[in-house]
Amino acid sequence: MPNSFNAIRSRRETLQLAGALGASLALPAALSAQTASKPVPPLRPVRTTELARGLEHPWALSFMPDGRMLVTERAGTMRLLSADAKRVEQVKGVPDVYSVGQGGLLDIAVSPDFGRDNLVYLALAQPTARGARTAIVRAELQGSTLRNHQVIFGQRQDPGGGYHFGCRLALTRDGLLYAGLGDRYSQKDRAQDLTSHFGKVIRIRTDGSVPTDNPFANTAGALPEIWSIGHRNIQGAALHPATGALWTHEHGAQGGDELNIPQAGKNYGWPVITWGVDYGGAKIGEGTSKPGLEQPLYYWDPSIAPSGMAFVTSERYTGWKGSLLVGSLKFRQLVRLDLDGPRVIREERLLSSLGERIRDVRQGPDGILYVLTDAPDGKLLRIEPA
Numbered sequence: 001m002p003n004s005f006n007a008i009r010s011r012r013e014t015l016q017l018a019g020a021l022g023a024s025l026a027l028p029a030a031l032s033a034q035t036a037s038k039p040v041p042p043l044r045p046v047r048t049t050e051l052a053r054g055l056e057h058p059w060a061l062s063f064m065p066d067g068r069m070l071v072t073e074r075a076g077t078m079r080l081l082s083a084d085a086k087r088v089e090q091v092k093g094v095p096d097v098y099s100v101g102q103g104g105l106l107d108i109a110v111s112p113d114f115g116r117d118n119l120v121y122l123a124l125a126q127p128t129a130r131g132a133r134t135a136i137v138r139a140e141l142q143g144s145t146l147r148n149h150q151v152i153f154g155q156r157q158d159p160g161g162g163y164h165f166g167c168r169l170a171l172t173r174d175g176l177l178y179a180g181l182g183d184r185y186s187q188k189d190r191a192q193d194l195t196s197h198f199g200k201v202i203r204i205r206t207d208g209s210v211p212t213d214n215p216f217a218n219t220a221g222a223l224p225e226i227w228s229i230g231h232r233n234i235q236g237a238a239l240h241p242a243t244g245a246l247w248t249h250e251h252g253a254q255g256g257d258e259l260n261i262p263q264a265g266k267n268y269g270w271p272v273i274t275w276g277v278d279y280g281g282a283k284i285g286e287g288t289s290k291p292g293l294e295q296p297l298y299y300w301d302p303s304i305a306p307s308g309m310a311f312v313t314s315e316r317y318t319g320w321k322g323s324l325l326v327g328s329l330k331f332r333q334l335v336r337l338d339l340d341g342p343r344v345i346r347e348e349r350l351l352s353s354l355g356e357r358i359r360d361v362r363q364g365p366d367g368i369l370y371v372l373t374d375a376p377d378g379k380l381l382r383i384e385p386a
């Protein structure tokens with residue numbers, strides 16, 4: 001089994017040795033792998049209010065500037081909720097999805113300029129003649145209808161099977177779109193292959209074109225959308241509110257769920273290195289570290305099955321500003337990570353008493369936090385200081 005404490009200790013010893021030798025040892029941007037000591041129970045009580053129920057396996061929540069909410073449902077439907085969630089409409093014009101296993105309608109991101117352009121971005125498993133691929137569709141929301149659909153990205157390969165589509169989206173203010181893509185499980189070795197979109201973070205412009213400064217834009221044979229490689233199944237993505245950097249998390253196999261800050265052209269290791277093992281306990285790849293491959297910022301062992309991610313910028317929660325929230329499907333909790341720059345200094349587990357799989361977490365324009373629960377009768381909950 002992976003032993004994170006040894007990893008931390010061996011890094012400290014390396015630093016001490018380097019110091020003793022008078023050597024300058026540049027710290028890698030992602031530092032070394034780290035798991036926290038035991039997660040702590042809630043430090044302060046929170047109150048949850050159920051705003052809506054009857055959502056069918058809701059997957060993602062995105063806010064419009066006026067506080068209205070769009071919620072995707074995995075089977076391929078979408079709801080538009082009024083800001084108080086009292087009115088719920090079915091959105092028309094949702095694109096066809098491959099609703100098999102983990103596939104279906106996945107993430108949604110409302111344009112930062114929605115008031116001007118009415119655009120929304122959908123990540124979905126899209127059916128093809130041979131199987132399915134993860135695709136990103138841009139459409140205008142007019143009233144409660146999506147119109148003028150454009151597929152702005154589609155994975156190059158499209159095998160069958162219903163696992164590991166990813167996909168989470170992060171839109172920047174200057175017109176870039178990051179997407180975290182899964183390895184499709186059967187294609188895991190291709191997470192290392194620059195001719196495949198499996199197991200990658202991609203970076204495109206919001207019209208689907210490829211920025212010329214992408215790290216592999218001038219590499220012969222490489223797919224130019226690729227930003228970083230060696231990911232397994234990304235289920236959370238958010239831009240850091242101060243640095244603007246993309247943060248992601250991904251599911252490992254048994255143990256080894258990871259938090260990363262994917263940087264241009266870097267390799268995050270899957271399936272060559274991982275802090276997890278295969279289901280059943282068999283070793284995966286070559287171990288936990290290898291020169292040239294990035295260590296995660298943080299990892300969970302046992303796996304929590306993370307889903308959804310939001311930085312807290314709100315002042316409304318004492319002690320929470322600047323922390324990172326991550327839903328847990330497996331442990332049925334909301335995880336709050338206290339950060340010191342890129343290091344996790346404490347992990348707090350919230351909402352345990354609800355017993356709900358947490359699929360998504362977002363901060364609304366009102367500075368309040370909202371979560372979606374994963375169930376046939378899924379809920380939208382508001383989280384407030386008690």
Ligand SMILES: [Ca+2]
Binds near residue numbers: 270273294296
């Ligand atoms: Ca990794």
